[in-house]
Amino acid sequence: DRRGIPEAILADGKTPDETASLVLTAVETTGRALVTRADEATVEAVRTRVDAAVADATVDTDERARTLVARAPHHEPPSLDARVAVVTAGTSDAAAAGEATAVLREMGATIDRIDDVGVANINRVLDQREALRAADVLIVAAGREGALPTVVAGMVDAPVIALPVSVGYGYGGEGDAALAGMLQSCSVLSVVNVDAGFVAGAQAGLVAQAIDAARRT
Amino acid sequence: DRRGIPEAILADGKTPDETASLVLTAVETTGRALVTRADEATVEAVRTRVDAAVADATVDTDERARTLVARAPHHEPPSLDARVAVVTAGTSDAAAAGEATAVLREMGATIDRIDDVGVANINRVLDQREALRAADVLIVAAGREGALPTVVAGMVDAPVIALPVSVGYGYGGEGDAALAGMLQSCSVLSVVNVDAGFVAGAQAGLVAQAIDAARRT
Amino acid sequence: DRRGIPEAILADGKTPDETASLVLTAVETTGRALVTRADEATVEAVRTRVDAAVADATVDTDERARTLVARAPHHEPPSLDARVAVVTAGTSDAAAAGEATAVLREMGATIDRIDDVGVANINRVLDQREALRAADVLIVAAGREGALPTVVAGMVDAPVIALPVSVGYGYGGEGDAALAGMLQSCSVLSVVNVDAGFVAGAQAGLVAQAIDAARRT
Amino acid sequence: DRRGIPEAILADGKTPDETASLVLTAVETTGRALVTRADEATVEAVRTRVDAAVADATVDTDERARTLVARAPHHEPPSLDARVAVVTAGTSDAAAAGEATAVLREMGATIDRIDDVGVANINRVLDQREALRAADVLIVAAGREGALPTVVAGMVDAPVIALPVSVGYGYGGEGDAALAGMLQSCSVLSVVNVDAGFVAGAQAGLVAQAIDAARRT
Amino acid sequence: DRRGIPEAILADGKTPDETASLVLTAVETTGRALVTRADEATVEAVRTRVDAAVADATVDTDERARTLVARAPHHEPPSLDARVAVVTAGTSDAAAAGEATAVLREMGATIDRIDDVGVANINRVLDQREALRAADVLIVAAGREGALPTVVAGMVDAPVIALPVSVGYGYGGEGDAALAGMLQSCSVLSVVNVDAGFVAGAQAGLVAQAIDAARRT
Amino acid sequence: DRRGIPEAILADGKTPDETASLVLTAVETTGRALVTRADEATVEAVRTRVDAAVADATVDTDERARTLVARAPHHEPPSLDARVAVVTAGTSDAAAAGEATAVLREMGATIDRIDDVGVANINRVLDQREALRAADVLIVAAGREGALPTVVAGMVDAPVIALPVSVGYGYGGEGDAALAGMLQSCSVLSVVNVDAGFVAGAQAGLVAQAIDAARRT
Amino acid sequence: DRRGIPEAILADGKTPDETASLVLTAVETTGRALVTRADEATVEAVRTRVDAAVADATVDTDERARTLVARAPHHEPPSLDARVAVVTAGTSDAAAAGEATAVLREMGATIDRIDDVGVANINRVLDQREALRAADVLIVAAGREGALPTVVAGMVDAPVIALPVSVGYGYGGEGDAALAGMLQSCSVLSVVNVDAGFVAGAQAGLVAQAIDAARRT
Amino acid sequence: DRRGIPEAILADGKTPDETASLVLTAVETTGRALVTRADEATVEAVRTRVDAAVADATVDTDERARTLVARAPHHEPPSLDARVAVVTAGTSDAAAAGEATAVLREMGATIDRIDDVGVANINRVLDQREALRAADVLIVAAGREGALPTVVAGMVDAPVIALPVSVGYGYGGEGDAALAGMLQSCSVLSVVNVDAGFVAGAQAGLVAQAIDAARRT
Ligand SMILES: Nc1ncnc2c1ncn2[C@@H]1O[C@H](COP(=O)(O)O)[C@@H](O)[C@H]1O
Ligand SMILES: Nc1ncnc2c1ncn2[C@@H]1O[C@H](COP(=O)(O)O)[C@@H](O)[C@H]1O
Ligand SMILES: Nc1ncnc2c1ncn2[C@@H]1O[C@H](COP(=O)(O)O)[C@@H](O)[C@H]1O
Ligand SMILES: Nc1ncnc2c1ncn2[C@@H]1O[C@H](COP(=O)(O)O)[C@@H](O)[C@H]1O
Ligand SMILES: [Mg+2]
Ligand SMILES: [Mg+2]
Ligand SMILES: [Mg+2]
Ligand SMILES: [Mg+2]
Ligand SMILES: [Mg+2]
Ligand SMILES: [Mg+2]
Ligand SMILES: [Mg+2]
Ligand SMILES: [Mg+2]
Structure with a gap:
């Protein structure tokens, strides 16, 4: 590795x-x-x-x-003292979020899944404030207009990695509007490519590793 | 006219x-x-x-x-029994919102301005719930990621007209991300072109006229 | 709901x-x-x-x-005192228009379908002037160059919601020219995304609800 | 030449x-x-x-x-037995239409200017039916949604050359929507580049020359 | 018709x-x-x-x-006293050119097919100079870089209608480079959309009809 | 704050x-x-x-x-026990990198500037291996083809935030190629918008804060 | 030929x-x-x-x-006194590189394949310095961010032809980021279209022929 | 150097x-x-x-x-036994061609300028066949539709480097159509970015150096 x-x-x-x-x-x-x-x-x-x-x-x-x-039978997976939230706006974000989760699991992070909190019904994400604030780093996946990472980054102090998802049709469909909106976000966050769940997960894992190492010293 | x-x-x-x-x-x-x-x-x-x-x-x-x-001195402006909210995410939305307001004033609508309620700080828009719900029709202007119309349309029963504004730089700048995000919105709303404050105002005015006429019958 | x-x-x-x-x-x-x-x-x-x-x-x-x-057997659909015209330029607009019609039916609006009045033969739409002017709100669907909503909005006083349809090939095909033309329209109208029949129908339904409520007061 | x-x-x-x-x-x-x-x-x-x-x-x-x-003082301009209509949707089309007119004048065609007949007010173009049908070939200039050539080509038997003009702002602005719409037209017509008044005029002039030659034989 | x-x-x-x-x-x-x-x-x-x-x-x-x-058995196809050349750069242009030919045949024009004269081997088109100059109007179809219409329009006096074809891969593939190149041509010509053989044929047919009518007077 | x-x-x-x-x-x-x-x-x-x-x-x-x-005179800037490297490919990256540095200074991070290590001369970046590996988190700014973040992320264990810069002309100029290349990177990294030095700096600062907090516990 | x-x-x-x-x-x-x-x-x-x-x-x-x-049985392939390196970043570049190799073989060049030296692990390409410098001309194929040609061109004196490959997904996917990055390269190189292995091979073959001819004189 | x-x-x-x-x-x-x-x-x-x-x-x-x-006074410029043709389609190509010429002069190549041979008048380039065939390597600059490199590459055996120039307006203007057309060329050639005269010149210079070195052995 x-x-x-x-x-x-x-x-x-x-x-x-x-x-x-x-x-x-x-x-x-x-x-x-x-x-x-x-x-x-x-x-x-x-x-x-x-x-x-x-x-x-x-x-x-x-x-x-x-x-x-x-x-391999002998392989001992690592275990990190760090907590990563993987947040999705809707069910169509499940595949990309799952890819992120898979790599985070291999890197040993503790993972919290917070699903179906898209901003069209703003109360759903507000209700998760405590769960969101418990994370050391967050991945927020959203398709269509991709507004969820902006709202979440305004609610927490930890770094947010935005993951645009290829849903939606017509102009800005297939993740284009989501990617553009995340790059234009009024909140502070960084972004990975459309559907790049692996990259989002690995980048969050690198932050988690750094925090884990700092906690152990 | x-x-x-x-x-x-x-x-x-x-x-x-x-x-x-x-x-x-x-x-x-x-x-x-x-x-x-x-x-x-x-x-x-x-x-x-x-x-x-x-x-x-x-x-x-x-x-x-x-x-x-x-x-002209003799001109008698119309007066409608209908209330239009003109909502902005930030100060850079003022010009486009002002164009909308100008045409609405000429059409005789009662206008409520609700400013600076961008979604990066979600509490600001939540605090305006009552004011938003008082409107018969709403214009919601936003630049950069343009997420505000989606959130507002999730909070009210009246129709929302989304007005993308040409702020922002880099990928999706100059109103492109905002336009795309509004067309991809998970909430129900209709959209006008970037900076088309006049069109947003006039379209809201047409809805206000229809409601006014219905109220008078 | x-x-x-x-x-x-x-x-x-x-x-x-x-x-x-x-x-x-x-x-x-x-x-x-x-x-x-x-x-x-x-x-x-x-x-x-x-x-x-x-x-x-x-x-x-x-x-x-x-x-x-x-x-469900017990469900009582609503009924609105408001009339929505659903207008199409040609037969390829049927699917998108049908999606709009389906949601309008569920919202309880009275629906008038006016089909096959594309502007390449301008007399067809002119012949429908009375039917068009009877509507409280109109959805106008068109593909290729998407010019019909502009012409219709010049013929009526009620608000027009333009619905671009993904037909056409080559440059501007798949609804792009239609969407761009509707956003650039010289007439006042608002727009939904390409093939977003559901959104057009629901937005028209919201206007119809507002008019119905005003009529009942 | x-x-x-x-x-x-x-x-x-x-x-x-x-x-x-x-x-x-x-x-x-x-x-x-x-x-x-x-x-x-x-x-x-x-x-x-x-x-x-x-x-x-x-x-x-x-x-x-x-x-x-x-x-030069000795130069004798040609004179063609052919009539070209140069049609505009609005005043912003004047520059491009003027470029076309300039080259047509040099080629010796009889030129009819038909101005301000944009489709948002459909009666204006319908009122010009006789003038339009008198032409041997037509240039139709339009900006924004560029729908006028489609309507005109549906009203005449002669060939129509569509000339998109760089007006409009936001998505599809600067002539893009007009060019795309003309290439997608449901009527039969051919197109030149945005603001290419010279090309439109010269192409119409070539058709006029061919008709003139045919008339003389 | x-x-x-x-x-x-x-x-x-x-x-x-x-x-x-x-x-x-x-x-x-x-x-x-x-x-x-x-x-x-x-x-x-x-x-x-x-x-x-x-x-x-x-x-x-x-x-x-x-x-x-x-x-129908009784139908009498028209016959025009006018000659249209349909020119192709390569074999992949056959489908679009065939569409143009089909409509021209129905309109009654005399058709000359001049095939496989792409500009990468410039002698092939030069060898056809006489055949090209015999036409009253020309359709020139080309894909990839689409340079043939420019060269042909520089060799003849008659009007040229350029027909871009959707061949090629990578940047500018699927007819985009050909369309853009034809709209940017240094020669005078007008253009139809990618693969729009029908439009090219019908537009050439309209010119042929005008010439035919002029010849008969 | x-x-x-x-x-x-x-x-x-x-x-x-x-x-x-x-x-x-x-x-x-x-x-x-x-x-x-x-x-x-x-x-x-x-x-x-x-x-x-x-x-x-x-x-x-x-x-x-x-x-x-x-x-204000009383203001006491924070001080973090965390080290951020700000790396540039060339002199044209100075403005964006400076914006990132300014916000990092306000957040209290220790900052290492590593300049002029663009990949066209690969030895320059290889010579900085030790300095790069000393950082807890890195910002890597590059314009034109924007390849430096990919190479740096392959040399370190800490998280890398890639910052595309609007230099270059022609196709992919103004930061477009750099942004696209960073989003497509074969190394794991996250990205901010073109010239978004402030966002890159603040996001790196959030990671530095998290590491600082972990070190203090 | x-x-x-x-x-x-x-x-x-x-x-x-x-x-x-x-x-x-x-x-x-x-x-x-x-x-x-x-x-x-x-x-x-x-x-x-x-x-x-x-x-x-x-x-x-x-x-x-x-x-x-x-x-044909009688055909005698040519043989050039010139050496062409065909370099790939990863296994997905194999098809395009193979197309280049096929044409180079027919043109008679001596071919060196140098595979799997993508820049995310910079040591792999550095280890091939001698092999790279032995070539008279090089083709360098890469997908995703396409950074390899820039690095290689900084390591050799011979001309480099960059070959972008259609791998990658999301923004800049399908070879777009690679093409743009190669056109923006800070190193001197020339470029062919995405997946245009044949063109890259033939162009390198033309350079090899010129060198072969110069060596024979 | x-x-x-x-x-x-x-x-x-x-x-x-x-x-x-x-x-x-x-x-x-x-x-x-x-x-x-x-x-x-x-x-x-x-x-x-x-x-x-x-x-x-x-x-x-x-x-x-x-x-x-x-x-510096002591500097002795190199001199190569190799001939580079720098070919332009029109006067607007002069700046880019001049940049290429400047670097070639510094690299010591013998330079032939062949100007104003754009393909709209095909005889001009045909008349230069001998001059074109005398070159060891060619740079061909063209704007608008950029067809000249395709035609030249069909006339010579030496490698051709195509240089797109930012002239033209409307769709495909500013060098876009030229770049796309050169990448789609039916002839074998390689390409540099729009207006990248320096890169074209330096790449041709590298080929000239290789030929010079081969001639001296
Ligand atoms: N055809 C459609 N076009 C646009 N939005 C739709 C359509 N059908 C359903 N929706 C909306 O899409 C939103 C997200 O959908 P889902 O992915 O099903 O959670 C829902 O709120 C639906 O109201
Ligand atoms: N406004 C214009 N639009 C398009 N082409 C033009 C225009 N004015 C002149 N031309 C043509 O551009 C070609 C090249 O022009 P030049 O760069 O002046 O040699 C000439 O053959 C002219 O016929
Ligand atoms: N889903 C994914 N998205 C982005 N990168 C990936 C993904 N899966 C694997 N990778 C990375 O892509 C790089 C190139 O992969 P490969 O083509 O398998 O050599 C490897 O370094 C992987 O770490
Ligand atoms: N006109 C030009 N077009 C493309 N590259 C250039 C040009 N002029 C200089 N360069 C190259 O750009 C690279 C970066 O330049 P600089 O920003 O000056 O460090 C240098 O290696 C130069 O060789
Ligand atoms: Mg979403
Ligand atoms: Mg905003
Ligand atoms: Mg239509
Ligand atoms: Mg117009
Ligand atoms: Mg071709
Ligand atoms: Mg760089
Ligand atoms: Mg690669
Ligand atoms: Mg040119």
Whole structure:
């Protein structure tokens, strides 16, 4: 692992066989591998190859997030003294948020999921003020107009990483309005690309690692 | 006037003299004229021409909104039994909101200005709930990420017209993110073009006229 | 229902099962649900789930508009004293117009459909002048160059909501030229996103509600 | 002249002196020159150079269209038996339409100007039906939503050349919506670039030449 | 037929059945119909419906151009004394050029096809100088950089209509570079939208009709 | 101050007088104010107003970064036990980096500037490995192709915030290529908008505050 | 062959049969043909047609690069005294790089493949300094942020041709960020379109031919 | 100098003083400096600083190309046995071509200028066939539709570097159509950014150096 981030393989644009080979190498050298954007054929290929090569290895998948984690039996996952909130505006944000959650789990952070608090009904997010303020760092995912990170960043002191999601149609659809709105936010926050759940999760994990290290000193 | 909307002249792209001629014709035929995007030279030219031609005419200007209203002495402005809220997220929305206000005033609506309630500090807009809910129709102006109309439309039952404003820099700047976000809104609302304060005001005025007429029957 | 608008579920990007669950909840709590962008599998799943759970519930679908309405037996739809015209330029505008009609029907408005009056043959829309002027509020749908709302708004006193439709190919295709043209319109009107029939219908419904309430006072 | 089109020099991006030299060469070799986008300094420089070099030459300018025509005393302009209508939606279309008119005049066509017939008030263009139908070929200039060429092309049998004009602000401003709308038109027409009055005029002139030639045989 | 242009039905976005109904109506009222963008199912549906309803009707299709012409037995196609050249840069321009040819054939023009004369090998187009100069009006189709219309318009006196074609990949692909290049052309020409073979053909047909009429007087 | 971030006023789009008023209010209520994008007239107006109203207040400016800090005599700036590196690719990145530095100074972080290490000469950044690895969090500013953040994030374990800068001309100029490249980065990092030095600085400051707090516990 | 470049047929947008015909003609007239973007059906069709028509012809394919080379038995490939490096950032660049390699092989250059040296791990490319400096001309392929060509061009004296690849998602995805970054590069290099492996290979081949010719004199 | 390319300073976005300092350093360490995009104040500042610091230094400027070369008295410019053609379509291409010429002169290449051979009059470029074929490498500059590089690359065997120029207005103006057309070219060529004369010149210089070196072995 570089920077404590698990070796990640983006399955999109790779054959199932190529992905499986890369997973095997990572499991054998670093003890685990994370696959993103995995379809059924990829999951199948990885399972077959890992089962054949590494005794007692485990392969866990999350269908909605389209992630897969392969782990050697000896691998000891890290554990951080840091809390990350993963917040979503609606159900269509689940896949991107799930990708973020998968990498955060591998990095050892404590994760709080706060779902379905989109700003069209402002009371839902206001009701979560305590849960939001408990986090050391937050990922806030939203599609369409993507206004939720701006509101959340106005409610907490911790850093917020905004994750635009490719939902919506017409002008500004497919995450464009959300990305633009987050980059234009009147609140202080930083942004990752549309649907880049892996990047959001890993960046939040790096902040969590730094806080964990500071707490241990 | 067509549809009860005052004859409006967009000074941008016209010489002061051309604008002044058009104002004069409108004052003489309909009793008044509204100029938008008026610079100093235009104001000067209109004043001179109107003073010379129409005894006791009045010329009122709003420097910030860059509007001018010329009125013949006999002209009786309409008065509607309907209330329009004009809401802004921040001070940079003042010019566009002022253009909307100018046309609404001419159409005879009762106008409530609710300013500086941008969503980065969500309490400010929540504190205005009563004022917002008192309106028959609302114009909500916002620049940068333009999230305010979505939040307001979630708080009221009346129709909301969203007015994107050309502030902000970088990707999505100059009102692009705001326009896209409003078109993608998870709340129900309709939209006008960037900085189109006149259109927002006139459209709200048409709704106010319809409500006024219904109230009188 | 919030603001008198039926609970609406956008089936695009949801599994049939997810949509069916959301429909069931809405029917049980608010008495009905509206699904937009429903494909065959979604219709099937909703029917099965609703039939099993709610005795005597009805499920109505409109294949062209891709909408579905589920209703509990006890549910009493509202009825408004207000008339909404839904106008289309051509047959390709039928789906978007149908989505608008579906929500307006649920909100209780009286609906007039005026079809196939695109401006390339200007006499067709001129012949409908009386029908157009009878409406309290109008939705005008058009694709390609999207000029119809501008012409209609010049013919009536009531507010016009312009609905751009994703037809056309090449530069400005897929509704882009129509959206841009409507935002640039020389007539006063407000706009919703490309193919946002639901939003156009609900916004017109809010205006109709306001007029209905004013008429009743 | 190539194709009967006068030698044209686009002054934009040239120094006054460069333009003046090119004009002189054209006057000396072809008897005349047309300058487009000429500012005051260019007009001054051309006048000085031409007066000094060519006895009895004439230099005519059109301030609004920003065109200049220099002509040797012996030059005999052509005369075509063909009629071109140059139609505008509003006053902001005057510059582009003037550029078209300037080149048509040099090509010898009979020109009918039909102004201020924008579609927001549809009766104005309907009132010109006879004038429009009298033309052998039409140029129709419009900015903002640019809908006029579509309506005109539905009213006449002759070919229509659509000329988008750079007016309007916000999304689709500066002629973008007009260009896109004309390319998407439901009527049959062909298009030139934004503000390309010279090209529209020359293309109409080529059609007029062909008709003139056919009439003479 | 309006303006001598056959009633044309764009099959894209219509069901085979809808297209077939529209064809039938057109054949019954105007004697013929032209379908563009017809797939196999549409051809099948039209054939079945027309055969059943109109005795001795003919249905002709062009697979490459994806066009279909249905004609009543009594229909007498027009014949124009005018010659139109349809020029292509390469084989990928065949579909768009074929659409143009189909409408020209219905309008009665004499058509010269000049194929495969793209400018990367400049001698090919130079070798066709005589054939090009024989035309009364030209359609020039090109994809990728779309430079052919510029070169051809520099070789002939007749008007040129440029037809950009959606070939090419990467930046400017799908006809964007071709459209932009044609609108920026240093030669005089007018343009239609990407792949708008029908519009190019009908516009050339209108010019041909005007020349034909002039020749007959 | 909200979240420990000094009250910041974006002078762009405000009159000097408006900015001065806002500064005064902030100094009086929070003890200080930060102005960004300040021109000479703004600096002058702020100085005059602050000097007149607050005895012994200080006003410091940075001409290159176009920032101004006004401070009441009693104000005690915070001091954080955390180290932020501000890294630039070239001299044109100085203004944006200076804006980030100004806010970080107000938040009390220890700041390391590492300048002129653009990747076209890769040895320069490699030579700074130790300095880069000493930071708790890094801001990396770059214009044109914006590749530096990707390389730096591959060299350190701490979180990297990428700051695209509006230099460069032609396609992707004005910061567009840099923004896109940072969002597409193969390294893990988060991004702020083009020239958003204030946001980058404040976000890094929030991370520094979190680390400082963890170190103190 | 023109310019020593093998006749190349882009199979995309052609039927297998059309491609096969063009291959046959090229093999018969120039001794060989190169097909790019060949799918299975195309490979099948070409093989069948070539085998039937040209005795002892060979047909070689590269599945990953989607290229096919058909060669007449007598054909003698050229051999150049020049060395071209083909460098990739990651495995997703393999297809584009393979297309470049295929044409370079036909032009007779000596080819060095240097793979998987993306800049997120800067040591990989630094380790290849000697191999990179051995080349007479280099092609550098990269997707996502496309930073590798900039770094490589800073390490060598020979000319670098940058080849952007269509990988990545969200803003700047599909090769857009890579293309923009390469055009904005702080290093000196020239660029081809996204995925234009053939063009990159042929352009490098032209440089190699020039060097080969100079070496032979 | 790196790669034989003179140290180049882009004056745009630097103060005259900053540029002058950078020039001085370059002259003192490498014997010379090249400034691009130099305005009058920059030229003045450089002259003053260089005259004061380096006895007998020379400062040469090219007003049209906006370049400046400062040279120490001892500096011996290189001389290459290689010929580069710099070709322009029209007079507006002079500035970009001049920038390319300036760097090529410093690199020691023999330069042939071939001007005003735009493709709208195809005979002009055909007449230069011999001059074009004499070059070892060519730079071809063109604005508007940018078709000239495609035609030239079809006429020569040497590599062509295409240089798009920011002329033209409307859609595709400011060099966009030219850049897109060159990237889509049906001929083999590579491209630099809009107006990047320096990059085109330096890249051609690198090819010339390679050929020169090969000739000397
Ligand atoms: N979903 C994802 N989004 C963004 N980056 C990813 C994702 N999954 C993997 N990556 C990263 O992409 C980089 C390139 O991946 P690869 O193409 O697998 O070599 C790796 O360094 C991964 O860390
Ligand atoms: N066709 C549609 N267009 C726009 N919005 C819709 C449509 N259908 C449903 N919605 C709204 O989209 C919002 C978010 O939807 P969901 O993703 O289902 O939570 C809901 O509040 C719906 O009212
Ligand atoms: N306003 C204009 N718009 C478009 N083209 C023009 C205009 N004025 C002149 N031209 C044409 O631009 C071409 C190139 O112009 P120049 O740069 O003057 O050589 C000439 O062939 C002119 O016919
Ligand atoms: N006109 C120009 N276009 C593109 N790059 C340039 C130009 N002038 C100088 N450069 C290069 O830009 C790089 C960055 O320049 P600077 O900002 O001066 O450090 C230097 O390596 C120069 O070689
Ligand atoms: Mg959202
Ligand atoms: Mg705002
Ligand atoms: Mg339409
Ligand atoms: Mg108009
Ligand atoms: Mg072509
Ligand atoms: Mg940089
Ligand atoms: Mg890469
Ligand atoms: Mg050119």
